[in-house]
Amino acid sequence: xxxxxxxxxxxxxxxxxxxxxxxxxxxxxxxxxxxxxxxxxxxxxxxxxxxxxxxxxxxxxxxxxxxxxxxxxxxxxxxxxxxxxxxxxxxxxxxxxxxxxxxxxxxxxxxxxxxxxxxxxxxxxxxxxxxxxxxxxxxxxxxxxxxxxxxxxxxxxxxxxxxxxxxxxxxxxxxxxxxxxxxxxxxxxxxxxxxxxxxxxxxxxxxxxxxxxxxxxxxxxxxxxxxxxxxxxxxxxxxxxxxxxxxxxxxxxxxxxxxxxxxxxxxxxxxxxxxxxxxxxxxxxxxxxxxxxxxxxxxxxxxxxxxxxxxxxxxxxxxxxxxxxxxxxxxxxxxxxxxxxxxxxxxxxxxxxxxxxxxxxxxxxxxxxxxxxxxxxxxxxxxxxxxxxxxxxxxxxxxxxxxxxxxxxxxxxxxxxxxxxxxxxxxxxxxxxxxxxxxxxxxxxxxxxxxxxxxxxxxxxxxxxxxxxx
Amino acid sequence: xxxxxxxxxxxxxxxxxxxxxxxxxxxxxxxxxxxxxxxxxxxxxxxxxxxxxxxxxxxxxxxxxxxxxxxxxxxxxxxxxxxxxxxxxxxxxxxxxxxxxxxxxxxxxxxxxxxxxxxxxxxxxxxxxxxxxxxxxxxxxxxxxxxxxxxxxxxxxxxxxxxxxxxxxxxxxxxxxxxxxxxxxxxxxxxxxxxxxxxxxxxxxxxxxxxxxxxxxxxxxxxxxxxxxxxxxxxxxxxxxxxxxxxxxxxxxxxxxxxxxxxxxxxxxxxxxxxxxxxxxxxxxxxxxxxxxxxxxxxxxxxxxxxxxxxxxxxxxxxxxxxxxxxxxxxxxxxxxxxxxxxxxxxxxxxxxxxxxxxxxxxxxxxxxxxxxxxxxxxxxxxxxxxxxxxxxxxxxxxxxxxxxxxxxxxxxxxxxxxxxxxxxxxxxxxxxxxxxxxxxxxxxxxx
Numbered sequence: 001x002x003x004x005x006x007x008x009x010x011x012x013x014x015x016x017x018x019x020x021x022x023x024x025x026x027x028x029x030x031x032x033x034x035x036x037x038x039x040x041x042x043x044x045x046x047x048x049x050x051x052x053x054x055x056x057x058x059x060x061x062x063x064x065x066x067x068x069x070x071x072x073x074x075x076x077x078x079x080x081x082x083x084x085x086x087x088x089x090x091x092x093x094x095x096x097x098x099x100x101x102x103x104x105x106x107x108x109x110x111x112x113x114x115x116x117x118x119x120x121x122x123x124x125x126x127x128x129x130x131x132x133x134x135x136x137x138x139x140x141x142x143x144x145x146x147x148x149x150x151x152x153x154x155x156x157x158x159x160x161x162x163x164x165x166x167x168x169x170x171x172x173x174x175x176x177x178x179x180x181x182x183x184x185x186x187x188x189x190x191x192x193x194x195x196x197x198x199x200x201x202x203x204x205x206x207x208x209x210x211x212x213x214x215x216x217x218x219x220x221x222x223x224x225x226x227x228x229x230x231x232x233x234x235x236x237x238x239x240x241x242x243x244x245x246x247x248x249x250x251x252x253x254x255x256x257x258x259x260x261x262x263x264x265x266x267x268x269x270x271x272x273x274x275x276x277x278x279x280x281x282x283x284x285x286x287x288x289x290x291x292x293x294x295x296x297x298x299x300x301x302x303x304x305x306x307x308x309x310x311x312x313x314x315x316x317x318x319x320x321x322x323x324x325x326x327x328x329x330x331x332x333x334x335x336x337x338x339x340x341x342x343x344x345x346x347x348x349x350x351x352x353x354x355x356x357x358x359x360x361x362x363x364x365x366x367x368x369x370x371x372x373x374x375x376x377x378x379x380x381x382x383x384x385x386x387x388x389x390x391x392x393x394x395x396x397x398x399x400x401x402x403x404x405x406x407x408x409x410x411x412x413x414x415x416x417x418x419x420x421x422x423x424x425x426x427x428x429x430x431x432x433x434x435x436x437x438x439x440x441x442x443x444x445x446x447x448x449x450x451x452x453x454x455x456x457x458x459x460x461x462x463x464x465x466x467x468x469x470x
Numbered sequence: 471x472x473x474x475x476x477x478x479x480x481x482x483x484x485x486x487x488x489x490x491x492x493x494x495x496x497x498x499x500x501x502x503x504x505x506x507x508x509x510x511x512x513x514x515x516x517x518x519x520x521x522x523x524x525x526x527x528x529x530x531x532x533x534x535x536x537x538x539x540x541x542x543x544x545x546x547x548x549x550x551x552x553x554x555x556x557x558x559x560x561x562x563x564x565x566x567x568x569x570x571x572x573x574x575x576x577x578x579x580x581x582x583x584x585x586x587x588x589x590x591x592x593x594x595x596x597x598x599x600x601x602x603x604x605x606x607x608x609x610x611x612x613x614x615x616x617x618x619x620x621x622x623x624x625x626x627x628x629x630x631x632x633x634x635x636x637x638x639x640x641x642x643x644x645x646x647x648x649x650x651x652x653x654x655x656x657x658x659x660x661x662x663x664x665x666x667x668x669x670x671x672x673x674x675x676x677x678x679x680x681x682x683x684x685x686x687x688x689x690x691x692x693x694x695x696x697x698x699x700x701x702x703x704x705x706x707x708x709x710x711x712x713x714x715x716x717x718x719x720x721x722x723x724x725x726x727x728x729x730x731x732x733x734x735x736x737x738x739x740x741x742x743x744x745x746x747x748x749x750x751x752x753x754x755x756x757x758x759x760x761x762x763x764x765x766x767x768x769x770x771x772x773x774x775x776x777x778x779x780x781x782x783x784x785x786x787x788x789x790x791x792x793x794x795x796x797x798x799x800x801x802x803x804x805x806x807x808x809x810x811x812x813x814x815x816x817x818x819x820x821x822x823x824x825x826x827x828x829x830x831x832x833x834x835x836x837x838x839x840x841x842x843x844x845x846x847x848x849x850x851x852x853x854x855x856x857x858x859x860x861x862x863x864x865x866x867x868x869x870x871x872x873x874x875x876x877x878x879x880x881x882x883x884x885x886x887x888x889x890x891x892x893x894x895x896x897x898x899x900x901x902x903x904x905x906x907x908x909x910x911x912x913x914x915x916x917x918x
Contacts (some may be wrong), residue, residue: 322557
């Protein structure tokens with residue numbers, strides 16, 4: 001008997017292609033589990049049972065007909081509720097869009113559909129992507145599968161909890177200032193924030209357009225690379241999607257880290273929580289043992305990151321949320337939650353005449369300096385290793401009444417976002433039985449290298465095998 | 471002295487809209503049929519710039535003698551209005567596609583140069599339709615126009631009367647039509663003009679530009695103008711209105727006023743004291759544009775002959791009066807037609823002047839009559855008028871003798887009798903003679 005809980009995309013794909021299991025069987029198993037666990041974890045806003053089963057049937061017919069299929073065919077995937085899905089309610093985690101049913105699919109969604117992935121549901125999230133805990137969802141918070149009293153991170157909270165609890169094999173996410181990496185870290189998962197422009201943003205409800213990076217969360221590095229193979233690349237509908245060629249990201253994964261120069265930016269370790277620091281340093285030791293060369297580096301403008309980020313991001317948020325003016329989409333502006341209102345007001349202020357130069361323009365200048373920090377560092381080293389979260393997964397309610405504390409959760413993740421460089425979150429152990437992740441940051445379009453490093457570390461440590469008891 | 475600046479909006483006649491693939495040709499279409507996620511501003515949708523629209527804008531800018539920028543970008547202009555799908559308009563702020571141009575207009579007999587501040591590209595908004603449905607007063611939104619490429623041309627406040635403003639706007643329209651980048655139809659709304667009007671005190675004798683160029687402390691923007699005639703009327707009304715206020719010792723309110731065509735007056739729409747803060751910032755969904763000077767030069771070389779150049783050439787090449795040339799160059803279609811007819815007429819020894827006369831005096835419909843056919847017609851008419859005068863004289867004499875009653879009637883003052891006589895002569899001629907020539911001969915014979 002196959003234990004379906006431990007499946008990855010890779011192993012599930014093998015079972016499907018060897019006809020040891022049918023897509024319908026697989027889909028039904030995950031749907032049942034999603035429906036059951038959603039009552040505990042609240043990781044889905046919508047579960048698409050009927051559609052998913054219909055699609056799975058189609059996949060089975062295609063497999064039975066002997067057609068060559070994508071490694072993602074028949075794989076149950078969940079989508080963050082910012083991803084526009086034709087005919088399926090898309091809420092962005094906000095009551096403002098409750099009952100909004102899009103008429104088109106986001107580019108990433110249609111690419112996943114073209115590869116015959118099965119969309120089993122839309123995941124819960126902080127409304128509009130605003131938050132680091134999932135508690136800003138208008139549909140109730142999601143719980144961390146490793147500790148139900150704690151948050152799964154955010155804003156891709158439902159996506160992380162859904163994958164960690166084994167209700168799907170992968171979930172998409174968006175990362176504007178850490179929204180994929182931080183929940184991945186809190187839930188012992190692999191999460192990619194690609195280079196800005198690597199994956200099309202078309203059809204994904206915008207939070208801050210110059211920062212939004214479209215990625216995904218999986219159990220393993222290999223699975224993660226498989227999905228990027230499908231989602232990356234040019235898109236006629238997104239002018240900011242990069243023409244940079246798309247690799248086969250699963251190729252050369254075993255290349256290892258021998259001779260690789262790994263930079264440790266000192267600004268990220270100076271005041272780090274001692275337990276997390278210790279864990280991070282042991283991770284670095286592992287990489288050294290695997291043949292990497294560790295070098296101390298500096299990213300001097302690191303400390304300006306959060307301030308810069310909360311000006312640029314809120315400015316763009318204030319403009320992007322303007323269309324929800326109560327005239328269309330069926331709900332009035334009163335439905336906006338406190339955090340969205342806070343960001344609209346902040347962003348409106350920073351863009352206002354008389355303040356623009358002092359805030360937005362200044363922030364854009366600092367953003368350039370932060371970007372230059374990374375460019376300079378990557379002249380010396382191949383990759384950077386940093387912590388993701390300054391704290392362990394925190395308790396529900398612990399930070400929600402203090403917005404500034406919540407914003408500081410992003411302290412290690414916003415700088416790669418401002419620079420637009422890719423960053424891969426990888427599990428690196430547990431403290432007090434709570435997962436801790438690290439991020440591997442690389443130069444623009446170095447996703448392949450990030451996967452190689454992540455894979456080498458993952459195969460050595462196998463943290464992904466430690467599943468939560470749900 | 472009136473100080474007038476013009477903001478002109480022109481919808482570009484591209485096939486698709488500015489940022490999506492929907493048809494931009496919305497006029498008369500059923501509401502909300504030319505729409506997609508992008509121009510409806512649906513969540514997640516993103517703009518994609520229409521390259522042809524940018525090229526149109528650049529060509530127009532070159533025709534206006536503007537500096538076409540090598541680097542440009544779009545910005546978001548944030549404001550709330552029900553017809554604005556995204557809660558912001560994609561427009562251009564500090565780096566428009568072009569700036570600093572000029573246009574020459576005729577002011578009376580003199581040529582006057584009007585400077586152009588900038589010409590930028592933006593997207594048009596949807597349209598609000600106020601209606602009553604089942605007894606309820608409602609406002610309906612039609613998004614067909616949303617996202618249609620719109621060019622905004624801003625002039626310096628250098629016009630001093632309504633005629634100049636009209637001449638400027640007409641010149642813009644003519645250039646747009648020469649370039650075939652828009653039909654620039656005021657009634658259809660594909661060209662909209664918003665004059666800014668104020669009055670400046672004149673200090674006689676002063677030539678110091680600090681005195682003569684100083685702008686009044688207010689301005690009034692005029693909207694809702696859908697013809698050149700209304701523009702002229704609205705400006706004249708406004709000048710008088712402001713003059714009276716100023717003469718009473720007060721300053722007119724800075725505001726937007728609409729033209730009320732029923733009552734022939736302007737009415738206050740909204741006060742500009744609450745100036746909008748549009749919170750412009752660079753549109754993050756569109757990457758900035760860069761162009762090479764070579765590319766711009768190439769666009770400039772590809773420009774068609776523009777009205778001023780055509781006028782000069784027609785006068786020189788065809789030896790025509792300024793009056794004729796003005797009419798013949800009003801549209802590029804008439805000008806091309808004329809040139810073709812001249813070419814065809816040359817083989818038959820017809821002069822450009824003969825062709826111009828026929829074209830202008832007989833109000834030829836150039837869509838109905840081909841130039842070659844026009845030339846044929848002129849030749850036939852000329853032949854008809856070249857009857858042998860002796861032969862004609864003989865017939866006229868004969869007809870006059872046969873119709874003494876009519877001759878007497880005419881002499882008593884009955885004009886119709888003359889027409890009758892002409893008809894009789896033409897019948898004898900088997901309708902070959904031109905009526906004018908026949909009439910002249912009869913009159914000569916009837917002279918005492």
